[in-house]
Amino acid sequence: MRLVIALGGNALLRRGEPLTAANQARNVDLAARSLAPIIKAGHQVVLTHGNGPQVGLLALQGEAYSESAGFPLDVLGAQTEGMIGYLLERALTATCGSEREFATLLTQTEVSSTDPAFLHPTKPIGPTYTEIEARAMATARGWTITRDGRDWRRVVPSPEPVRILEIAIIRRLVDLGVTVICAGGGGIPVMTREDGSLVGVEAVIDKDLASALLAHALGSDGLLLLTDVEGVFDEWGTPDAALIPSSTPAAMAERQLAAGSMGPKVAAACRFVDRQGRFAVIGALGQAQAMLDGTAGTRITLDDDHAFGAIA
């Protein structure tokens, strides 16, 4: 099968952990071990990843160094594609041995200059703060801040991904049997100027929506969105919380799901299933193989009766 697999931020950093090279490397090693059986089984895997904590940290580092101006978010996003791609490729090569070839491809994602997201920042980046810290940072730096679970974080615009510029190269590499790491952080956000040239954008694209776009453009059989919870829950946060084992885009649209980080994942999964007619699964990184087998996670297909037909 051709599969696009999106690694959530927890693949590189658990909540509350300091963002050090050692912590990232250890978590990436765990992620590589979860993915190795799928890659070794010969599936055509395209791997994407988030970059929220990383891009925020690099922005803070740039601001802390007083001798020069910091870089804009497109340039910082490119830096995180290099850093995270390197750690992933190194760990996957170590885990999968010489059985598979890996390539990490720099990826630009086009967005629309008229996207309403530029007026309403929603994407959390960087570390978490207390409310008092967050309000102080917002005043000092002109940030937009928002509550993220029990904590507060900086938020930046997250426009819709419209086109992945390197899609033809990614397709060729996949056709050659290469496991491709790409569209990190949703891809570097760029937009087209009136003269047709591209310019970087101060934004961070949602990596699940970019992964859905990528999966559709590649004609993928499935989309796996890996995070740090077991799937989508009804009544999340209550004693009646229950994992939804399978559903359809139509049924998901009618459910009252709690807001939070699961919203974009459900939207991305449903979008892929609606467009492509194949399956998407949302679940925990450590259960990636079981999600593919149909025994873990929340599986979304066009027709709930045939939720597991796509595997056969």
Next chain:
Amino acid sequence: MRLVIALGGNALLRRGEPLTAANQARNVDLAARSLAPIIKAGHQVVLTHGNGPQVGLLALQGEAYSESAGFPLDVLGAQTEGMIGYLLERALTATCGSEREFATLLTQTEVSSTDPAFLHPTKPIGPTYTEIEARAMATARGWTITRDGRDWRRVVPSPEPVRILEIAIIRRLVDLGVTVICAGGGGIPVMTREDGSLVGVEAVIDKDLASALLAHALGSDGLLLLTDVEGVFDEWGTPDAALIPSSTPAAMAERQLAAGSMGPKVAAACRFVDRQGRFAVIGALGQAQAMLDGTAGTRITLDDDHAFGAIA
């Protein structure tokens, strides 16, 4: 022709210029315009680039942010591959239009753990300092510093590149007609542990030596090393300074060339010519096309009498 073209640090930053996103983007646009005629002519171009100023700046930014530890040089090198690769790919796409496909590939370069360079740091990174500033930084941070022209800079180990890990992917992309940007900063330095796995190394590889290795591994017809001077000069820095239009590895070995940044370039050019039997040219970024035509730069071939035979 199949050509490996190495962009010196000046492709992104002129001496003394602050390392801002805007300065980098402007210089990269100029570099793209110099390279466009060669790429548009249909040559199979593989583009590499330095990262000395960038990797040093990212190290300083990381140290300036007190909330977390900075990243080691292999991780910072990966970040610069993302950042510079993005700027180059964006500028080349704008300049060459849709006539060519571009791919920026993350590249790891293996070095030997017993390389003597680890005991003798020689590679300048980061900004320039006065002698007083440099000595203060060396004391405060445990840096090794050295004189670089009229200024002082931090130096780090620069071990020999032994193997480019992604070479098979690079070759495939080149065979498909893709213009590949890779081996940025000489590649991310990694070494093999006793258990066979790879680990990152605190070093910065010389991008000209890595480019020579890459050119040999790809069976290139030529290697162009682009910098901010017109070529290699006899009696450099004296009134008798004279450009050497062509030479051989044997003749270059006998010349008394002034030390400095030209040393590694001459060594890299001679190594490629000795191994591959084809031509290398050292010269100014703005004269890339003329260097290929044989009318600019210092051309090194096995046999000086046939220095221009390789072009036909």
